[in-house]
Amino acid sequence: MFTYTIPLGKETLTPNDLKMDKSACRKYGPCGTGEKALYLNSFYLDRRYYIPFSCIQRVFKRVAMSKGGFTGKGIFATLPYLVVIYDGGKEKQCLFKHEEHVDKLLEDIRRYHPGIPLLSEAVEKKLAKRAQEEAARIRPALSKEAQQQVHRLIKARDYLEERPMLFQALSRSAKAKRVNERSNPAYRWAALAIVLLGAAAALYGVYAILTKAGFGIYFTLFGLAAIFLFASANVLPTGRNNRRFIDRQWQEACENMEHFLKGYAKFPLPARYAHPVTLTRMIRVIEDARAVTAEEALHLVKEDLKKLNASVTVEQEEYDEIMSIKPMFLVEDYR
DSSP states (O other): OTTOOEEOSSSOOOHHHHHHHHHTOEEETTEEEOSSEEEEOOSSSTTOEEEEGGGEEEEEEEEEEOTTGGGTTOSSOEEEEEEEEETTTEEEEEEOSOHHHHHHHHHHHHHHOTTSOOSOHHHHHHHHHHHHHHHHSOOOOOOHHHHHHHHHHHHHHHHHTTOHHHHHHHHHHHHHHHHHHHSOHHHHHHHHHHHHHHHHHHHHHHHHHHHTOSSHHHHHHHHHHHHHHHHHTTOSOBTTBSHHHHHHHHHHHHHHHHHHHTTSTTOSSOGGGOOHHHHHHHHHHHHTTSOSSHHHHHHHHHHHHHHOOTTOOOOHHHHHHHHHHHHHHHHTTTO
16 A cells, blocks of 8 residues: 555554554654654655654754855755664664754654653764863863852753753754855745746656657656755745745744743843853853853853854864854844
8 A cells, every 4th residue: 555654663563553653643844753653754755654662772863964054055055854773773864844843853752752862872972072071171260250150051051951942943043044144045046947847847748658759757757856856955935935934933933032031030141142052152161261250251152153164173063063053143143
């Protein structure tokens, strides 16, 4: 049967359990989470495969970037993937149109299946190594005021991490806004023109097949390939991929964060920069005796971010940190 849901793991669900679990699963883009299994897409069909949670070793997000990335020179910007490791090391990777769907799915797994790791092994090792290096690093003696400021920033970071969806939305919408502002609008219209040509080629191919005109299958395959490629690349001008919608998403993310921070007296950051990585970098600035107060630390974090451009080489983990917060500062012009 064409719509049959294909099992990937060693374990399987009974037909009745599969039917009930899939029909009630929570959908996030092309994938979904049920009570018993994770549902994954194929190239053409949403939730085509399933893996019981008992077979899953870890699930994490992988973001690929086209040439140019956030400079606006790349036509496809970022491509978010969900990666599932199961059955002793097998891997299934699923492409999403919208990164927020990956984040929401991972948050769902964090909530309902807390035993499943949500980071890759490589990232876990790097974080553990960094923690060891931080613990072993000899830092200058801090004044009482500086120690109080570090404690204040740690408390603020813990508060933010209670609602990861809020700071993730800030980071995600800032990236989208930055890409939109820096991208050449001609790319989107060129992609739309290619999709329309692809649709015309596909229709002609179908017509050629029916009339036995020859080469029809090639026109059909070319047209469908063009449609699927550009439709999945999140580059076409659509209701969710235009400047007005993207600006509104950024404003809503800032407003939601502002509302959340009303429950915290004297939060040390403006809502538009409220991200655990920002606070972590401020803590480092104070611990390195470059600043004493949170205000001074934020100013130095801004200066550090300004110096980091395409000509500067950093480690992968440093790059990940930078890309999670720098777009927020860029779209607000560091104000």
